[in-house]
Each structure stands twice: as structure tokens, then as C-alpha cells.
Amino acid sequence: xxxxxxxxxxxxxxxxxxxxxxxxxxxxxxxxxxxxxxxxxxxxxxxxxxxxxxxxxxxxxxxxxxxxxxxxxxxxxxxxxxxxxxxxxxxxxxxxxxxxxxxxxxxxxxxxxxxxxxxxxxxxxxxxxxxxxxxxxxxxxxxxxxxxxxxxxxxxxxxxxxxxxxxxxxxxxxxxxxxxxxxxxxxxxxxxxxxxxxxxxxxxxxxxxxxxxxxxxxxxxxxxxxxxxxxxxxxxxxxxxxxxxxxxxxxxxxxxxxxxxxxxxxxxxxxxxxxxxxxxxxxxxxxxxxxxxxxxxxxxxxxxxxxxxxxxxxxxxxxxxxxxxxxxxxxxx
Numbered sequence: 001x002x003x004x005x006x007x008x009x010x011x012x013x014x015x016x017x018x019x020x021x022x023x024x025x026x027x028x029x030x031x032x033x034x035x036x037x038x039x040x041x042x043x044x045x046x047x048x049x050x051x052x053x054x055x056x057x058x059x060x061x062x063x064x065x066x067x068x069x070x071x072x073x074x075x076x077x078x079x080x081x082x083x084x085x086x087x088x089x090x091x092x093x094x095x096x097x098x099x100x101x102x103x104x105x106x107x108x109x110x111x112x113x114x115x116x117x118x119x120x121x122x123x124x125x126x127x128x129x130x131x132x133x134x135x136x137x138x139x140x141x142x143x144x145x146x147x148x149x150x151x152x153x154x155x156x157x158x159x160x161x162x163x164x165x166x167x168x169x170x171x172x173x174x175x176x177x178x179x180x181x182x183x184x185x186x187x188x189x190x191x192x193x194x195x196x197x198x199x200x201x202x203x204x205x206x207x208x209x210x211x212x213x214x215x216x217x218x219x220x221x222x223x224x225x226x227x228x229x230x231x232x233x234x235x236x237x238x239x240x241x242x243x244x245x246x247x248x249x250x251x252x253x254x255x256x257x258x259x260x261x262x263x264x265x266x267x268x269x270x271x272x273x274x275x276x277x278x279x280x281x282x283x284x285x286x287x288x289x290x291x292x293x294x295x296x297x298x299x300x301x302x303x304x305x306x307x308x309x310x311x312x313x314x315x316x317x318x319x320x321x322x323x324x325x326x327x328x329x330x331x332x333x
Contacts (some may be wrong), residue, residue: 005042012039013130020134026074029141030067033102033134037063040131044123051118062101062111069098070138089146096147099135104174105181106154113162113174121214124170128177129203132184136195140188148189153274155182160281167221169213172285176244179282183259186275190262198255205252209240221289228293238290245283 016039019032037060045056073091097108104112116124139148159179166172180202187195213219216227228234243250248257256279263272 009039009042010126013043013126017130017133017137021137026070029134029138030070030074033063033067033070033138036131036134037067040126043126044119055115055118058111059115066098066101069101070095073098092142093147095142096139096151099139100151102135103132103181104178105151105185106158106178109158109178112178113171116170116174117168119170121170121210124173125206125210128173128206129199132181132199136184136188136199139185140193140195148185149271152182152185152189153271155179155185156275156278160278163282163285166285169219169221172221172289173210176282179278182275182278183256186259186263186271187255190259190266190268194258194262198258201251201255205240205244209244212237212240221292224289225292234290234293238294241286241290242283245286246279247283 013036016032016035019035020029023029023032041056041060044059045052073094076091099105101108112127116127119127156179159175159177159182162178163172163175166175180198184195184198184202187198216223218224218227224237228237239250243252246252246256260272260276263269263275
């Protein structure tokens, strides 16, 4: 079978995330992270070229460093093997930093956009969604500590400012993922299980965008004007990007609305103000991306037009991103 190895390593990647979720001790969590690392590297290196080889080595070194820090804490503090509440504050901070390395959360995020810029969209999709499950599960197991709020603030600030001057779509989506990681960790801070709902909604929003970018083979902003030539494609791309940015009435506003409501109830006004202002910056670079196709008429040569019929997919994307008013209406009863 042609794609049997891809299916095998993808299955091991999913299984390793389930191992971490279902584990009740730290050693098995570490083993799940190592399985995840060893299964994802062959997925990256499936296509042979110089950039993927470089990203494989960079990914291996970074993830190994995070796993080594976690293993050091496990072996250093034997009380962790009894129960996680016996962990001291300094040990929990080290594990949080190791998970920050694995997820690409600031201040240890520099590898994440670089690796994303060398992979295709399907590998980027796994990096932004599935590869976040296991480290977020470990962070939620640790619970609150003094580092979590610092990482939340740095994630939303770095994710919004870092994407302002990007012309590469992959780096832009990487910084967008860093910004969303700040919102996911804020869900973890205020309600330990609500981050799962945020990650699920983020995955649902990201899926049609990356499928669309992969279908048209778009990797830079200047390619959008070439390949996006029908009004339906322009409308769908605008809706998907604004939904990912969290603009009402699209479905992307729902998880951010949930975080805003929780933080107002906890009187965390300054934190949520910073997060909302940074979310407006992310909306700015999404608008910068789609403004050229909405506000400017561009002529395209016929041989550059790809005859791809996307009406069914476009209808599904349109309905999915406009589900927020329906959810608000159902919550009234």
C-alpha cells in the first residue's frame, strides 16, 4: 500500500496522545510523549528534501530537550511517583517550561514558526492541533502555578505582534496558533477542563482553512490574488479568516466569549483587556490578508485558474462559521 506507513505513524501519534491522556503516573506520560516524538518524525521526513531534513533535526532536538527536562524532574523528585500534589512549586515550573518547549509557547517559541515554514499544510495541521493535546494534558494535570499567567500573557502578545510583518502564510498561521495557545491556557487557568472545548473548536475552524490552502497550494500572501479568482472563494476565505480571528457573529468568537465571561467573573479585568487588544491585532493581519482580494479587482490569466468545484465545501464552511447565532438562541432556553 502506498500510504500504509503514513497511516501507521499517524495511528501511533494519535495513540500516544491517548496514552498521555489516560495515564495516572508521570513515567507513562513521559513514555507517551516519546512515542509521539518518534512517530511524528517519520511523518515529517516522508518527502525527501533539504528543508524537511532540517526541520526533522530541529524538531528532534527541541522535543528531546523538553522530554529531558521532564525526565530530570521525575527522577529528581521521587515523591512525584506517589501523587502529583506532592510536587514542589519549583519542580512544577520546570515541567511547565518543558511543556512550553514542546508546544512552542513563548518565551521558548522560536523553533515553531521556523519548522512550520518548511513543512506542507497537512504536517502543519498536525503540529497545530494533535501535537498540542499531550502537553496541554500534562499542564492541566499540574494545575495553577506562578508561571501560567506569565505564559498566557506572553503567548497572546508574541502571537499577535509576531504575525504583523509576515508574508509567509505558514509563519502567519504559526503565530496565530501561538496566540490561540494563550487563550487555551487561560481556559486551563480559569476552568481546568474548558481548554478541551477550545481546542476542539479551534481544530474545527482550522480544518477548512488548511484544506483550502493545501488545495490551492498557497504558501505566501501574494499567491492569494492569483489563485482566489471567484467571488465564492473570496467570500469563503474571508469568512474563515475572520472566524479564526474571533470576530462575531462567526463561530470563532464562541470560545473567546467563553474565556471573557469566565475572566470577568473572576475579576481579571487587566488580563482580559490585554488579551482582547492582542486579539484585535490578530484580526488586523487577517484583514490585511483578505483586503487585497475583497477591495481590489484583479485579472487572472486563464491558465492560472484551477477548475476546482468547491460549492458543496463552501456551503458547509459558510453554515459552520455562522453557527454562533444559533448557539446563542439555544442558550436562551
